[in-house]
Amino acid sequence: MNDKKKLIAANWKMNGDLAANEALLHAILAGIGDAACDLALAVPAPYLAQVQALTAGTVLALAAQDVSQHEAGAYTGEVSAAMLRDFGVRYTLVGHSERRQYHGETDQVVAQKAQRALAAGLTPIVCVGETLQEREAGQTEAVVRRQLAAVIQRNGHCISEVALAYEPVWAIGTGHTASPAQAQAVHAVLRAQLRAASAQAGRIRLLYGGSLNAANAAPLLAQPDIDGGLVGGASLKAPDFLAIIAAAHGAAVIASGVGKE
Numbered sequence: 001m002n003d004k005k006k007l008i009a010a011n012w013k014m015n016g017d018l019a020a021n022e023a024l025l026h027a028i029l030a031g032i033g034d035a036a037c038d039l040a041l042a043v044p045a046p047y048l049a050q051v052q053a054l055t056a057g058t059v060l061a062l063a064a065q066d067v068s069q070h071e072a073g074a075y076t077g078e079v080s081a082a083m084l085r086d087f088g089v090r091y092t093l094v095g096h097s098e099r100r101q102y103h104g105e106t107d108q109v110v111a112q113k114a115q116r117a118l119a120a121g122l123t124p125i126v127c128v129g130e131t132l133q134e135r136e137a138g139q140t141e142a143v144v145r146r147q148l149a150a151v152i153q154r155n156g157h158c159i160s161e162v163a164l165a166y167e168p169v170w171a172i173g174t175g176h177t178a179s180p181a182q183a184q185a186v187h188a189v190l191r192a193q194l195r196a197a198s199a200q201a202g203r204i205r206l207l208y209g210g211s212l213n214a215a216n217a218a219p220l221l222a223q224p225d226i227d228g229g230l231v232g233g234a235s236l237k238a239p240d241f242l243a244i245i246a247a248a249h250g251a252a253v254i255a256s257g258v259g260k261e
């Protein structure tokens, strides 16, 4: 049974500006009410200070979109885990497919980044997922298992402190979502791999990401091994993001049996 609090994380990617961020945050905070799930916003690094100030004392936690695998030093352009901590960051995405694809991040680099985040007290949200070509070649399971194995190998007994996001690359920004059954099947594979690595695997939150929106969130979030969502495009529109949060709330109520006689 799935009794973990769900986590809904926004990934703004490289979008926003000071005025638009402020308007979006005001609209989200005005509509949020008593959120029954954990909420995080992964914002571009230059806006961490702005979003930190605007979300202080609210239910919205701050997240980064990336973190350096290095601790400190001559790494021009990089942002360290300690720097993120300075701005009240709680979570950081690690190994998003756009980082893997456009910035050459290997499984090993992703594992190192997760380790740096954990060492600084941040929760890494480690992203895994197959391309369309890999899915069509029947390699989905092998790909996500390989991506996760590197993170488990490097982080050993700390693995229960991470969160994981399954984001099929073919579903990101395309409007094509994995069906609830497809997503659940991969989440079950990941859960089994985590169980083999840690007695605490049951508490690790596995998020689904990839064209998650107001219309498709509820059945995805109701799956037994889907503990939340990582939301790209829909997180930039307050009504859509709020609807996904409401869907997570509904899924949590169903899972806890509240309202049943």
Ligand code: 13P
Pocket (backbone or CB within 6 Å): 011, 096, 167, 171, 172, 173, 174, 175, 209, 210, 211, 212, 230, 231, 232, 233, 234
């Ligand atoms: P979309 O929701 O825009 O498909 O993006 C998903 C994603 O990459 C979140 O990290």
